Amino acid sequence: MNLSVIAAITRKDLVDAIRNRYLLTALITPLFVALLFRILFPGGNPRNLLTIIVNDSGNSAISTQLAQAPQINVVTAGSSATTETEVQKRNAIGGVVVPANFDADVTAGKQPELTIYVNNKKSLFEQAAFRQLLEQQVRSLVKRPEPARLVWIDVDKETSEQSRGGLSLNQMLLPLLLIMTLGMIGAMVVPLLLVEEKEKRTLDFLLASPASLKEIVAGKALTGVAYSLLIAGLLLVFNRQNVGNWPLTSVTILFGLLFVVAMGLVMGSVLNNTMQVNTWAGTVLIVLLAPSFPSIGLPAAIETAMRFVPTYYLTEALKLSLGGSGLSKTWGHLAVVLGCSFIAFAAAVWALRRRN
């Protein structure tokens, strides 16, 4: 492979792509959605008043902070044992049980336990806002990571099992936007880069030039990778407070990139014109994005079907890595994504050879 030829093709595509309104739209859509979401939900909080049941026998600073927080209505529970019942009875978003020496233990660095009840019958947005609020309040107590151990207890376990617990609102949105970015690259950008060369007959020029078919395809793939990294990087930097494990998140995105670029090459090899790409891109994008949406209450059959979509495993790996989990919990998901990438690359090679 001639690297200077590949670089020339990538350079040309990087500049030319942003002059193509279809490609430009595909590239900026995830950033636009992220911006829109920030405008609609500043700070990720819903606008309704949240009721929180608090049992605080030691009058700690955290219950005072909660009471002073905007949009929050704090109701005191008589004992720790009745906190969960009060949450259900008052239909509150959740409850907090603060131990007697909480403030002193936090100051001493003992990481005291803070029991938090979450009402899973409330909307996902409210639950996420509640979780985010508690995490922020605890972090603000001392300038040290994890001043206390947060013990999350689901009030309605049955609903909880169906929900996506443990993630804040932004941490739920971020995987969706990242999958959208990768999906746009795989379903639109890479196929269009190839198909446009066929449609405008510029592929004939490239094939008559010193560029081989392999180098042309590598140049296109590299363009897809460059744009994915740029947009995914921007999304991660804008949401850096929600990235728990940077190295693992980066590796997960790289694995996802391999898959979508290979898938894009397959589409670009099989399809022949822009209209076909536009038609198929929508369908492919819906399939790729579906597993990254919160899926409460979906029929079991659909839940099962989603497990056949590689982005299901990519979404799970992203959620775990963004949540701060290590490789021990994500390797299975990553292995599936990597395996699917190899299959997609093999399919791309087959499709391109068949074309030639």
Added chain:
Amino acid sequence: MNAIEVEKLSRAFNGLKAVDNISFAVEAGEIFGFLGHNGAGKTTTIRMLSGQLLPTSGRARVAGCDVINEQRRLKPLIGVVSEHQNLYERMSGRENLEFAARLYKQNTQRVDDVLEQVGLTNRAKDNVRNYSNGMKQRLLIARALLHRPQIIFLDEPTRGLDPVVGREIRRLILDLSQQGVTIFLTTHYMEEADQLCCRVAFLSEGRIVALDTPANLKVAHGKNAIKVTLANGESLSIALNDGDAGEQLEKLVNDGQVRTLHSAEATLEEVFLQIAGRELSE
């Protein structure tokens, strides 16, 4: 020395033979015309000879390189002007050439030189989508010349162009030939082939049905006669191999009966019609 050598070359698509067992050779520096109706196999032949498409059978050497096994060595030695105006329309003329220059490892001075050669220096920064057909065609030729190829394949280079631009392109082709570049030309325009080509091959249904100089083809398939239009509007044909042809003609001229005299030699179009059995434009 031959610039192109083709031996029993064939290419089939889904069992249908687009090019069927053709053999010919093109000398270095020659302008070689490849003529045929739509679908005769002209473009498929160019695509095989330029390394874009693998033959089904047969062999060909272009600029001394095997088109199947030596493509990497071959491609810098040839230039191709496609029948389609396959330029990057969102890019400027200069950007198109700069991209090609990076592929062929040429410097920007060479880009300036070819822009000057085809008369596009003043419009180099304009987007190609704003170019006229003639300008696009000149840019295509500039792109094909950028790396100083030994052989240029021109697939219908004047199709759809107005007569003035067509004449400019033909002049450019002759200039290139004078510089020693071998030119493989396909065209629908018989007059163009007659004017430019040292030799022409007629292609019909994938096979070469005639190959010679335009002059020889016209003599071989035309009448050896003179067509005379008389002053009274009547016309008659005088066969030159007739013993008293000179006397007949002299008498008519002396009597002041001759309005016009024309050679009855066939045109290339008529020769093609006789050989291929149908008009070139069909």
